[in-house]
Amino acid sequence: MPDESSHTQTRPSILESGADGNADGPPSKRRRRESEDRQRREIGLMRQNESANAPSFVGSSSGIHFVRSVYHALAKSRVRLPPATPDQNIVPGEEDQLDDAVPYSSKPIWSSDETQMIAVEPGAFDFDDLQTWSESYFENWHTAYPFVHAPTMLEYLEQHVRPDNLRRLCEQRTPQLTLLRSVMSISLADRRQSGKQSKKLIPACLVFTSFREAMESVQDMLFMPCSTEALQAVVSVQLFLVSMLRLNGASRLGGMIVRMAFQMGLHRCPTRYANFDTEQAQLRRRLFWTIYCIDRHLCQSLGLPLTIRDDDVDVCYFDQEKHATGGHHQTIMDDRLRTLNFLTKHASIKGQIVELRNKSIHLRTANRDLATLIGARIDKWANDLQYVLDAAENNEPGRFGTLHEVVLLVSQHELIISLNRPLLALEKHTPEYMAALQTCIRASNIIISSLYKYLFYRLIQRSDGPSTAPLLWPSLTWCVWMSSFIVLHAAIEGEMPKHVARNLADNSVEILRHLALRGSVWPNVCAVAINDLFLRLLLDSTVTTPQSPLMDTNHTEQQHNIDPRRNTNSNILHQDAAPRHSGNLEPLTGSSVTDNQHSLSDHAMNMLGPSLSAFEPQLSIPWLSGADAAAATSANLFEQFDIPFWMGDDQYSSLLNFDP
Template identity: 70%
Template sequence: MTDASSQVNSHLTPQEQEGAGQDVDARPTKRARRESQDRQRREIGLMRQSDGANAPSFVGSSSGIHFVRSVYQALTKSRVQLPPQTPNQNMVPGEEDQLDEATPYSSKRLWSPTEIDEALEGSPSLDFEDLQTWSESYFENWHTAYPFIHAPTILEYLEQDVSSNTFANLRKQHPSRFIIVRSIMSISLADRKQSGYATERKIFAALVFTSFKEAMESVQDMLFMPSTIESLQAVLSVQLFLVSMLRLNGASKLGGMIVRMAFQLGLHRCAKRYHGFDTEQAELRRRLFWTIYCIDRHLCQSLGLPLTIRDDDVDVCYFDEEKHAPPHSRRMVMDDRLRMLNFLTKHASIKGQIMELRNKSIHQRSASRDLATSIAANIEKWANDLQYTLEAAKYNEADDFNKLHEVVLSVLQHESVISLNRPLLALEKHSPEYMAALQTCIRASRSIISRLHDYLIATPYSSVLQPPLLWPSLTWCVWMSAFIVLHAAIEGEMPKPVARRLADQSVEILRHLALRGSVWPNVCAVAINDLFLRLLLDSAAPTPQSPLADTHSNLPHVLNSAAQNEQSNLFNHAANVTGPSPSNFEPHLAIPWLTGSDAAAATSNNIFEQFDIPFWMGDDQYTSLMNFDL
């Protein structure tokens, strides 16, 4: 290559350098242009610039932000223009750091006066039966999935210490254990908000976190103390509470602390390799590590962050695949109570493989079809193993699965399918890879929405036997599935009545998820309703060449008027999405325990102002990359 051509190539991007031939004046071949275009047609993350109030921030492609923005962009050309009240297309569920006024961790109260007892410090006069009732949902639904604590120890602590001591003493004597109890009680209380089940006695405010700020502050002393198993459990319990409430950025920040503490304690190494741990200690360490691993993978995928724990740095065995037992030792059979965590762990591993394939830095990303096929095979094997387990439980060969967990695992299977195939929707339309991925994503999205809706309508409310939809990833799954259905309707690959039915079911599921107190299901529900309405009205509007346009010149005006009326009805309906609870988000409802700016926001005419969400944050540097045909 000549010196002149070297100077020219030095100004090219890496992609342009790859396509540059020996002669810089030579026109690239058609195949080279096609490959260059395919490299550009990949899902990319979003770097949001500073808007004066918030610093620059990044959300990665595994969150689905690229696909969501593509759907929004396809509908910006709609002939029927509705009021610009749709939630921000540049955010994903759980990004509370994007809330306005830097208030995501303010002292805003989480619970209403009807839910907690503002008892003063002193003797709590608690009955152990009350403590059991208040924590029941956690141990039934969360502990069986993430058994990172030793339940008998916590129950003994509740019976002997909590029920017979002052709150001040509890904070001093066993601070880590008391944080765990507060997390358990807070998660259970949020569960009861969603289920509609109320206990006879209100829980003491000192036994829960009354604000997200209080939850974050409760573990800050752990930064100055030596890492211990109990302190790690305490921080992890707070993280799980934040995750359950879709405060994912805060949970991710705690995750950095948690992972480093886990590494310091050597939890990423299989305890069976060392003689210093007895069977009970080794099992607890393994349960603790895999819980950390699963939650971390969920956060990384939901927010589009690089993997924090890489598989090649871990040698902890699965519960059903012990590789480090002493030679000639008796093979241990997995405890049936660990089946849920075992499935979640293997699913988290598959999730990491997908992210490494589809969502790494654009310069490091691979397009290996063999690797994609291998991952697809892993998903199918995981699904088959799940089916074998469910069939065994059906025929009483094992204990019954928690019905909620059965539904969650079914949804997670389809979530993996979407995560693997959705990035291919950025490829050239009507290519074989695009069409195959689109149909696969449509099938998975329909399955997610239908499975959750069927469970929802079959769930008896005010029943502790059949839990509500508690799982934190369900908001993301429904949100992404609805956008895939919307995309399919735009492309004519799904009948609009079917798409409308699935959209309605999605909104119904999100309304149920919103009962927990998180703003994100509400916002996602309004976005889905708004965009589907825009699509349906746009398909009914006449084109300029249509005979209807000549004979009924006032029809666009009528359609826009009808659209505005329908939009008003939608937003009035969405305002009541959380039901009659005094802690809902109804725009004109006075909330007496809010003060100052919080109270002003809660009584605003704009139902989103109370969420402190900035809706339009301006263009970004990726806009030009999204101008390919949709």
């Protein structure tokens, strides 16, 4: 049955064999063509854990089908590297699939030099320290998701959070305390990426010491009447879990959050009701759209059906009020809400793509007009964003922070990939496939290059100096991961020069290394997998064409001279670049090549130059210790952590025909 993996097949497509879709043809042929067209689409995965009797599902919007196709395309490589892919069928953020191996939920999150575990003495901290500890949250996260009233939050810090009142405060377990612990936990995790240090250690009772503790903190909200404070507390915990790539737990909280929001009527525009004053209406709108954006991110990342459907919502955008007296649709928007307004419209388009491309396989329709319309909405969103960016260059109001600017730029191409990647399941050489492939290549290139420049070139900056804001956004890991696989797919298909693909892969590894500083192992595992896959591709090509001309030496040297990693003092990177190869290579089968593993690796380096990433699969992970560190740096690196890809068996294995 043809599906997304059909790019490895050589049989003629339906169009080439004469089934051109003529409406006058026999009904049986039309039905057969429609059936085959339905099969050539991305599909999800149903998994069965026999030992735990816990079946689980992951949908196609997560990119699972495409990633599996890339792995299968390389499965026949004559180069055999040490096993780098797990037997488990796990997608990014599915932490509950790891509980049998590593009970993450009960493990401490912070190290001893990040929190103060002893009892807090009077005078141990003051309001200025609280502001410092929460600074990153209000600078980076509150700007994008302003679901709390910041002055009220600061007032709570000033009046209630004191050393002499801390014990009694922690015993009360109020929604305000849960919100405070979420804010402090997010900011503390941010410091791992930013490198900023605090003069004082934060008291452990002001943060979540484990993910289990974070989940348990919302239990009391189940027994309270729905209120804004209770909902804000649960949303804050969800945001913390999302920021740490704990997507299963965040998704389960999402079900509770959405029901609370519906019961409070947040899905109805507050302007329609006279009992809400301007401030209340604004806060309700901000809270709802934050819930909406996070929900869309979780649904797409895990491949789940949409929890909030657009036809159930009539909340107006911040710049388009439809329910005001007089019928005015355009409103003057607070510039501080501009980022959330763009993220809201982005989430809406993302939901439309999921409904078009990732519905149940029997309910999808190849609606090209709707796909064109969604593409037009993406273009309009991008044009509106560019208008704001251009205005900011002229010192007009409404400019974004540096982090949010690059996040929005990357999000534009994330939408493009989500819309076009499912078309790579079609037969190769069809117009739709070829157009989608080139579009995805361009979007992937822009995503990787933009994030790389943000980190190392500091091109995106304002007049007040270069930015030091780290890449905190959780969706960036998925964007880099998916972009890398698209680049790898393009290299396999011969649609991208291998040395260009390798440079992009190296840049992806550096970005993922920065993202891994936050504490999630998943970006680290992604980086190892990308290195291994590209090494397999490159070495296989050197064996297949041993007489291939060498890459221009001058071109390679120029790349090394301009590479910022060789001219920067960044503590994220190693100064010395090392070839990207690890482990022993098994003997090649069906080949006359008898060179040893070193000559193969050297030959690959001679063709494409040494890898610039200097990433080693045996790299120690600083936030792990003891048995965990030993496991993470052993050959079992992929067995215990948040793993985005696999080569496991499932019920679809009989449907995937990878033989030519």
